Amino acid sequence: MEEKRLIRKQIFAARKQCADEQVEEWSRQLTERVIRLPEFLQADRVMAYADYNHEVMTRFIIEEAWKSGREVAVPKVVGKDMVFYRLTDFSQLAPGYFGIPEPTEGETVDWTDALMIMPGVAFDRENHRVGYGGGFYDRFLEKHPDIQRVAVAFDFQILDQVPTEPTDICPQIIVTQSNIYRNALPKGGLINE
Numbered sequence: 248m249e250e251k252r253l254i255r256k257q258i259f260a261a262r263k264q265c266a267d268e269q270v271e272e273w274s275r276q277l278t279e280r281v282i283r284l285p286e287f288l289q290a291d292r293v294m295a296y297a298d299y300n301h302e303v304m305t306r307f308i309i310e311e312a313w314k315s316g317r318e319v320a321v322p323k324v325v326g327k328d329m330v331f332y333r334l335t336d337f338s339q340l341a342p343g344y345f346g347i348p349e350p351t352e353g354e355t356v357d358w359t360d361a362l363m364i365m366p367g368v369a370f371d372r373e374n375h376r377v378g379y380g381g382g383f384y385d386r387f388l389e390k391h392p393d394i395q396r397v398a399v400a401f402d403f404q405i406l407d408q409v410p411t412e413p414t415d416i417c418p419q420i421i422v423t424q425s426n427i428y429r430n431a432l433p434k435g436g437l438i439n440e
């Protein structure tokens with residue numbers, strides 16, 4: 248869809264403009280919110296992603312998860328699917344699909360009950376999500392309905408409205424450096440924490 252293409256273009260440009268230090272600072276702030284969520288505290292398993300190109304850095308969330316004894320996995324693209332591999336050290340990652348850091352080898356996991364930290368390009372306050380357009384998360388989540396979905400994004404990735412499709416699976420919670428959006432509340436209500 249043309250509108251999604253324009254949104255991706257706009258957000259990629261904004262992400263590119265951010266200084267590395269800014270991305271890191273916001274990612275650290277956002278991590279503090281994520282690790283205080285009851286959903287995170289209750290999770291034994293965290294399905295994260297390995298960031299690239301100024302996405303929200305997941306390194307601090309992953310380190311916190313390890314520190315508190317939680318298991319962590321990250322995705323690798325295999326054909327049209329994502330396969331999650333257990334991650335115990337960042338040295339297990341190497342540039343893969345479109346240069347995204349991916350696990351090179353190791354143990355795959357098939358968790359049905361876990362907390363997922365989702366990436367995304369843009370979101371709106373009703374928790375609709377636009378990704379890179381591969382449909383990887385929608386296809387994976389369709390098969391894993393019990394996985395809790397927490398998206399992470401910078402404030403500039405939250406738009407008034409983003410286009411949706413019937414196959415989209417939205418995050419239940421979006422965390423930015425300054426807000427938490429929960430779609431269980433009316434109109435995806437805003438909670439300041």
Ligand SMILES: Nc1nc2c(c(=O)[nH]1)N(C=O)[C@@H](CNc1ccc(C(=O)N[C@@H](CCC(=O)O)C(=O)O)cc1)CN2
Nearest residue numbers: 296297298299322345347366367378379380381383384
């Ligand atoms: N860090 C990270 N890992 C992830 C995702 C993600 O969003 N972030 N994914 C989430 O699905 C999956 C990979 N999905 C992708 C889907 C399409 C393209 C792609 O076509 N990239 C091109 C064009 C980008 C564009 O301009 O639209 C490129 O990078 O050149 C890349 C990744 C799995 N791993």
Ligand SMILES: Nc1ncnc2c1ncn2[C@@H]1O[C@H](COP(=O)(O)OP(=O)(O)OP(=O)(O)O)[C@@H](O)[C@H]1O
Nearest residue numbers: 377378379380381382383384385386389412414415
């Ligand atoms: N459950 C599904 N089954 C089959 N096709 C799907 C499914 N979910 C999405 N698709 C298709 O995948 C394509 C990309 O979907 P979409 O634009 O929503 O990707 P995205 O969520 O932005 O990307 P990503 O999840 O990779 O970040 C679309 O053509 C869509 O119809």
